Amino acid sequence: MADDQSLLEVEDLTTTFSTDNGTLTAVDGVDFSVDTGETVCIVGESGSGKTVATESVTKIIKTPPGQIEGTVRYKGRDLLSLPESELRQVRGNEIAHIFQNPQEAMNHCYTVGWQITEALQIHQDVSDDEARAKAVDLLDRVGIANASARFDDYPHEFSGGQKQRVMIAMALVGDPDLLIADEPTTALDVTVQAQILRLLDDLQDEFDMGILFVTHDLGVVAEIADRIVVMYAGKVMERGDVLDIFDHPGHPYTQQLLECLPEFGATGGGIPGTLPDPHDPPDGCRFAPRCEYAEEACRTGEQPAEIEVALDQHVSCVHYGPGGNPSIVRSEGLGPGDESGSVGGDSEVGPADD
Amino acid sequence: MATEESERFDQVDWNDLSRSGRFDLSINSLGMLLTTLPLALLGVYDWQFTGRRTPTFEFIGLDRGLETIDFFFIFTLLLAFWYLVVPLYQNPRMTRYYWKEFKRNRPAVVSLGWLAIVFVGGLFGPLIMDPPQQELLIAYQPPVFTSVVDTTPATCVGEVVSGQCQGTWQHPLGTTQGGKDVFTMIVYGMTISMQIAFITTTIVAVIGVTFGTLSAYAGGWVDEVMMRFVDIILSFPTFLMFLLILYIYGGGLGMFIVVFSLFAWGGMARYVRSKSLSISEEEFIKASRISGASTYQVIRGHVVPNAASSIITNLTLLIPGFLLFEAQLAFLGIGDSAVPSWGQLISAGRSDLSFAPWIVLAPGIVLFLTILAFNFLGDALLDALNPEAEAENA
C-alpha cells in the first residue's frame, strides 16, 4: 500500500454547474487521495457534493453545464487534461463505477449479458464467444447463480441485490485498479447490503483495487473504510484515518454526524438546520450557520485552511487554526480522547423538528 | 417537485366547487341554468312557432336566422364560459400561476392571440358583415398591395397601372371567380371553424368522460367489454368512414360534426379510464370513500377535476384534426358547398390557381395558422400542466 505515489490524488477539485439561476458550485476545492488496495469513504449528507466529486474524477458528469477544475492524478497522469478519447480508455477499464440505483443504472432494453460484454468489447478486442465466457465467469464470481443461463435475462428479471451484483460484474470486466462506488448499497435492504459489502471486500483483495466509496451511512463506513473524507456543502470538513476520526472527531460537523449513529446514543432527528444554498454559500466556514461553536471568525472569509490536528488527520475548522482554541470543540467531543468527555454522553444537539 | 402539487389549481380549487355542488347549485351551474333557459325557449320558439324559412329574430325585425347548429354552438359557448372562464376568474391565484407558466412559451402566447382573433371574428364577424355577395363583374380582384394582369378581373375595382390591375382595400384579400370578397368569406369560415371546434370537442368530452369513468368504476368484465369497444372504435379507418358516411347520407355541417365526434372519443375514453383508475388508487380518494362519498361524488369531485386540465389539453390537440378533416372533405367536394368553410373556399379556388392563387392561398394560410396555433397552444398547455417535465432537465 505504501507506494510513494498514491493511486489517485485529487487536488483542489472544483466542479460548478451553470444553471438558469446562476452558477452552482457543487464541489469547491476538494483534496483527497486513494491508495491501491485501500478503501476511502466520502461521507456527508445528501447534497453535500460527494457524488459530483467522484463523478468529476473521470469526468462522467455532463460538461456543459458542468465545469471541472483542479487536478486529478491517476497513477501520475492528470485525467482532467486528457483528451476525451484517452479518458474513455480509462473509464470502465482502469477506473470503474457502480451507482446507487442498479435498477436505473442498467438499460432496461438490453440483456445483462449484452451490457457486460459491451463494456468488455469497447476496451478489448475479444470475440463474442470469449466475451460471453468472461462475462459468465464474472457473473459467477459476483454470486449470480446459474450465470450462463442468466446471461440472457433482462435487468427487470433480477432482484435489487442481484442487479447490483451484475453492476459490479460489469465494473470488473476491465480488471480496474480503482472502483468508484457511489452509495451502492443505499437502495438495498439491510441483509443484502451486508452481502454486497462483503462481496466488495472480497473482490478488493482479489483484484487489488482501490475503492472510493461514497455513502451517508456511517455504519457502512465503520465496516469498510480505511480512511474517510467528510464533506459538507462542497467542502472537505475533515479527513483522515477512520479509527482516528471515529475516536477523535475533530470537526463539529463530524462530531454531529457521529452523534447520529445509534452506537453513540443518538437521540434521533439528525442535525438541525439544512444545507446552505449552493448558489450562494455562506462566508467563512460552510457549516458555521448550523454549528453550535460558531464564532464571529467562523462567519467571515473563506473556508478555514485544513490543519493537521493529529498524524494524517486534517480538519478545516477555525478553532484549530492560529488563534483558535481546540478545546472549545474538543471538550464537548464524543471520543474519550485525552479530554474527559463522556462516550455517548448527552447529545448537545436537540432533535430537530423541522 | 412534489411540493408543487398543492399549487396545482385543478386539485385544490375545484374541490370546493364540487363540494358546494353536492348541496346546492354552484354559482357556475346556476349561471349556466339561467343562461341556457332563454336559449332553450328561443330554440323551442324557433322550432315550433316560426316557419322554416322565417328568420328567428323576425319578431324584432332582424333578418338573421339561427340554425339548429347555432343553438348548439351557443350552448357550448355558455358551457365554456361558465365552467372554464368563470372558474379562472374565481380562482385568481391559480389563474396567475397558470398564466405565469404559460407566458414563458412565446409561440403559445402568439397562438392564443391568433385564436382569439379567429374566435372573435367567428362570433361577431357575421353579425356586422353582410354575407359575401355574388358579383360577377368584380370577379378575380387581386388582394391589396398586389396586382394582376388587367385581363384577369372582369372589371378592375382599383386603379389600372400600365396594364396591371391593382388590389384595393375594398377587397383586401381579393375576390373569387364569383366576385365574392375573400376576406368576408374567411371571416364567415371562422364561424364554421369555431362551431366545429366547440361543438365537436364538447360531444367528444361528454362521451369520452362518461364512457371512461363508467368503465373504470364498473370494473370486471363490463370494463373489459367497454374497453374492447373503444379498441374497435379506434381501429376504424376514420377518414374513409367519413367519406363513406358523408357520401351516402349527404353531409351538412351538423352531420360533419356528429360523424367527427362519433369516431373521435375513443382516445379520450381510454385516457379518462386510466386516469380514473390511477386517481382512485390515491389516498385522498380512499379517504373520501371511507367517509362515505358515493361513486358519483368521487367522480364529480375528484376524478373530473383532477383530469380536467389534461382533458382540456387533449381536446385542444383534437381540434386541428377536425378542422383538417373538414377542409379535406370539402376539398374533395364532399359536403355542402353552401357552407362557407375555408375548405370549400380552397376547393372552389383550385381551378383558378395558376392565375388567381390568392383564392386558395388566403384560406389555406389561415387554416394552416389556425391548426398551427392549436398545436402550439396544446403543447404549451402540456408543459404548463407538467412542471415536472421541465424540472427534470434542470
Added chain:
Amino acid sequence: MGFGRYLSARVLWAGVVSLIIVTVTFLMLAAAPNPAVRQAATQAALQGGDPAAAAERARELRGLNEPLHVRYFDFIQSVYTLDWGWSVSRSQPVMEAVTQALYYTAQYSIPWTILTIILGPLVGVYSAANMYSWKDHAATGFAFFGYAIPNFFFGIILLLVFGVWLEWIPITYNTGVPVFSVENAIQLAIPVFVLVTGSIGAVMRVSRNESAEFQNADFMKTAKAKGVSPLRAYAYHVMRPTLVPLSTTLVGQLLALFLGASLLVEVVFAIPGLGRLTYEALIAQDTNLVLGTTLFFTFVAVIGNLIEDLVFTVLDPRISYDDR
C-alpha cells in the same frame, strides 16, 4: 402466457375487429338507398315505364330482395374469399382494380414510409441531443410546420410553384414511365416530400421528447462510465428505448396519413392509386368498388394496429404477455 399464445390471441382479435368493421360498413350501405336502384327507377320514369316495377327488377337483379341476413352472409363470404365483385365504373373485377391501383400507391408509399422511419427518429434524437440550441429549434419548427400544414394545400402550392411557375416537375402524373427511372423519381419527389413533411413531425417530436428522458437517464451515466463513446451511447442506449414509445406513434401516424392524406395527395397529383380509386368510385356511385377499397383500407388499418401492438410488445422486454 408465452409469445405464441399472445400472438394468436392478438391475431384472433384483429380478425374480430375487421369482421365488426366490415359488418358496420355493410349495414351502412344496406341502410342507404342503392343508387343503382334509384337510377333504374328514374330511367323507367323518364321512359314512361313504371318506376316501382323497374326498381323492383333492379333490386332482384342485385339480390337486394333477399332477407338482410342472407345478404349479409353472402357479403361476408365474398369479402373473405376475396371475391369482391364487379366494378361497373371501371368494367373490371374490383380485386383487379384494387391491385392495379396499389401498384401506383406503393410507388410513393414505400419511399415515404422508409424516409419517415429513418429520418424521424434520427432527427428527433439529434434534436434532443442538442436541446434548446438553434438546431433543435429549427427541427421543432419544421416538425410543427409539417403537421400543421394541410397536406393537400401544401401539395397544391408546391405543384403551383414547381410545376406551373418553375416547370421543374410535370403537372400531370405520367403512368407510362418505368418505376425505377429518373422521370418517375422526379414526378414522385413532391408527393413523397409532402407526405414525409406531414408524417415526420409527430415522429420527430415523440423521439425528441422520449429520448430527452433517456439521454439523462442513469444508464447513460453507466454507459459513459464504461467508456462508451457518445455516438455509440446515443445509437444504442438512447435510440433503442426510444423505439418503444415511438413504435406506437409511428405506425399510428403512418396509418392515419395513409388512410387520409394519401387520398388527397393522389387527387392533387393525379396519381391513379388507391385513394383516387376510392374517390372516383364514390363519385361514380360504384358501390362494389367503394366497398372493395374501403375493405382494403380496413384491412390495412387492422393489420397496422396488430403490427403496432406486436412491435411494442417485442420491443419492450419488460412487458409480460399477461398484461395485455
